[in-house]
Amino acid sequence: xxxxxxxxxxxxxxxxxxxxxxxxxxxxxxxxxxxxxxxxxxxxxxxxxxxxxxxxxxxxxxxxxxxxxxxxxxxxxxxxxx
Amino acid sequence: xxxxxxxxxxxxxxxxxxxxxxxxxxxxxxxxxxxxxxxxxxxxxxxxxxxxxxxxxxxxxxxxxxxxxxxxxxxxxxxxxxxxxxxxxxxxxxxxxxxxxxxxxxxxxxxxxxxxxxxxxxxxxxxxxxxxxxxxxxxxxxxxxxxxxxxxxxxxxxxxxxxxxxxxxxxxxxxxxxxxxxxxxxxxxxxxxxxxxxxxxxxxxxx
Numbered sequence: 137x138x139x140x141x142x143x144x145x146x147x148x149x150x151x152x153x154x155x156x157x158x159x160x161x162x163x164x165x166x167x168x169x170x171x172x173x174x175x176x177x178x179x180x181x182x183x184x185x186x187x188x189x190x191x192x193x194x195x196x197x198x199x200x201x202x203x204x205x206x207x208x209x210x211x212x213x214x215x216x217x218x
Numbered sequence: 219x220x221x222x223x224x225x226x227x228x229x230x231x232x233x234x235x236x237x238x239x240x241x242x243x244x245x246x247x248x249x250x251x252x253x254x255x256x257x258x259x260x261x262x263x264x265x266x267x268x269x270x271x272x273x274x275x276x277x278x279x280x281x282x283x284x285x286x287x288x289x290x291x292x293x294x295x296x297x298x299x300x301x302x303x304x305x306x307x308x309x310x311x312x313x314x315x316x317x318x319x320x321x322x323x324x325x326x327x328x329x330x331x332x333x334x335x336x337x338x339x340x341x342x343x344x345x346x347x348x349x350x351x352x353x354x355x356x357x358x359x360x361x362x363x364x365x366x367x368x369x370x371x372x373x374x375x376x377x378x379x380x381x382x383x384x385x386x387x388x389x390x391x392x393x394x395x396x397x398x399x400x401x402x403x404x405x406x407x408x409x410x411x412x413x414x415x416x417x418x419x420x421x422x423x424x425x
Binding site for chain 1: 223227235238239247248271275277303
C-alpha cells in the first residue's frame with residue numbers, strides 16, 4: 137500500500153506547475169526537478185503527512201480535530217506503469 | 219513543487235486532514251501511461267491535466283468548498299487553500315441562511331478571480347493542446363473570454379484556468395461531495411491527457 141501511495145504521489149508532484157529548472161547559464165531546460173529531487177519530495181510528502189484512503193475516516197478525523205479535508209483524486213496505480 | 223514543499227505543503231501538514239483515491243476506473247480520468255520518476259519532473263501550468271487529478275477541499279461534513287483540477291503551483295495552491303478556509307467560515311456560520319450562504323459562495327468565488335496576482339494568472343494559461351481542443355467546440359465552451367473582457371495576451375481569446383475554476387465553482391454552491399459532478403467540472407481541454415507529454419515537451423525544449 138505504501139509503495140502504491142509513494143508511486144502515485146511521485147506522479148502527482150512530478151508534473152509541477154509554474155516551476156522551471158534553470159541550467160548554469162540561466163536558461164530553462166524545461167525540467168522542474170530532477171529524479172533524485174522528486175524522490176526526496178515523495179518521501180517528505182508521505183512521511184510527514186498521514187494520507188487517509190477512506191473519505192469517511194478523513195471526515196471523522198476532521199470533525200474531531202476541527203480541520204478541513206484535502207481530498208486528492210488521481211489517476212493511477214503507478215509503480216512505473218499506470 | 220506543488221504538494222511537497224513550500225506554503226502548500228505546510229498548510230496540508232498542519233491544517234488539513236489529507237486523503238486520496240485512485241480514479242483510474244472513472245469515466246473522466248485521463249489516459250494511462252508510463253511515468254518514470256527517474257526522469258524528473260516537468261514544467262506545466264496551473265490546471266493542466268484536469269482529468270488526471272482533482273484536489274478537493276471539503277468541510278468536515280463532506281461539503282465541497284473548493285475543487286482545483288490538475289496541477290497547481292505551491293504558492294497558488296496555498297492561496298486557494300486559504301480561500302477555502304474562508305468559505306468554511308461562511309458554511310459553518312450560524313447566523314446565515316442557506317440562501318445567504320449560497321449567495322456568498324457565488325460572490326466570493328467570482329470576486330476571487332480579480333484578486334489573483336498577474337503571476338498567478340500567467341501561470342494559469344491553458345496548455346496549447348487544450349486550447350486547440352476547446353477551439354473545436356467554441357460554440358458550447360465556457361473557456362472563452364467575452365468580446366470586451368481584458369486579455370493577458372493580445373488576441374488570446376481563452377480564459378485562464380484560475381478563472382475557469384472559480385466560475386465553475388460559483389455555479390456549484392456548497393454541494394455535498396457525493397453530489398459533485400466531477401466529470402462536468404473537469405471538462406476542459408483534451409479529455410485524454412497523456413502524462414508522458416509534459417516530460418517529452420520539456421525535454422524537446424517546448425515552452
